[in-house]
Amino acid sequence: MKIYKAYNLHIASELEMPELTEADGEPDIVIEFGKISNNTIIQNNSGDYLFGEMPDIGKFAFQEGRKVIIEPELEVDESLLRVVILGPLLCVLLGQRGLLVLHASAVNIGGQAVAFLGGRGWGKSTLATAFHTSGYNVLTDDVLPVKITLQKPLVFPAYPQFKVWEDAAHSLGHNTDHLSFIYKNSPKFSYKFSDGFQQTPLPLYRIYVLDKGEEHQISNVQPQEAFVNLVRHSRAISSMTPQNILTQHLQQCTQLVQQISFRRFTRKPALEDIPELVKMIVNDVLETSKGKQEEKINV
Known part of the structure; x- marks a missing residue:
């Protein structure tokens, strides 16, 4: 994972983010890919996770402003996925962090x-x-x-x-x-x-x-x-x-x-x-x- 700086935070991402500036430091937020199943949702319905979905983009699981797991749709355009991450997804994480x-x-x-x-x-x-x-x-x-x-x-x-x-x-x-x-x-x-x-x-x-x-x-x-x-x-x-x-x-x-x-x-x-x-x-x-x-x- 590369680490970037944005919004006064260090962001570690499995997806390269050429829009962001690379930085050193312990990550405040982690962006990673993974499978989001119904079992995942059931097991984490106590409030630790917030789940969402965007048609033709993918599914998302947000954890207390510290992590987002992304299950992208097949063949989703990578540049469009970056726009979604830097826009709606980070907005959710920033809101969870109290901003x-x-x-x-x-x-x-x-x-x-x-x-x-x-x-x-x-x-x-x-x-x-x-x-x-x-x-x-x-x-x-x-x-x-x-x-x-x-x-x-x-x-x-x-x-x-x-x-x-x-x-x-x-x-x-x-x-x-x-x-x-x-x-x-x-x-x-x-x-x-x-x-x-x-x-x-x-x-x-x-x-x-x-x-x-x-x-x-x-x-x-x-x-x-x-x-x-x-x-x-x-x-x-x-x-x-x-x-x-x-x-x-x-x-x-x-x-x-x-x-x-x-x-x-x-x-x-x-x-x-x-x-x-x-x-x-x-x-x-x-x-x-x-x-x-x-x-x-x-x-």
Whole structure:
């Protein structure tokens, strides 16, 4: 097994993961192949294991955030299997380890993590790639794990890869002839990078809830709406999620709403305006930070 580093964890995997950075250390998570039978499920129904299945991909058994056993379908595409491992499967393991896992990207602005929350196709990866092109360090492209603490919530960095649409890649100056698809017949390209990756955790300062509209606009989000969006855009929360993890998740969402600020970022679908969007967000973050500092001085 090779050992990799992602999400502030050492991950040992029987399947090679070229998307990840190799590392040394004792594994926190083990990914291995094995047979998952009905007897396996019956013998481990006390709660030690969580079982799942994806059509045409395989069966999975998750053990307390420390291990996932995979029984893949015959002839499943290896690149697609890696996408599933790095996405849904790791989301389950991160959730079992007590992290709040969101469908969001995040960048480093002024030494703090600023995140973009939204569904598929809402522009999370495009914004993260645009910030990277503009010289900002990126923490994560799609899976955002947050450690909720009594002080500041922390964002753990993922791995140095973007998943970008072809038109977005072109608009940001990337030649897709030099990029490969994430998996066979995927609509997105894989863009790997080394410089500009934030390798250490950062405190989470703000979440921008992405929306589409007729003009570019940043506005306030009320706490109740922020909570609804956190729940809506959570990763690995489904009908098979154990009640204790679901309860913990809702408590984490409530605490996060109380700890950080939320803003709605509405944009019209114009890729040529992306540099302007980066400036809008940076100015909004810096103006708010300056206002808070002045408030502290006046107090």
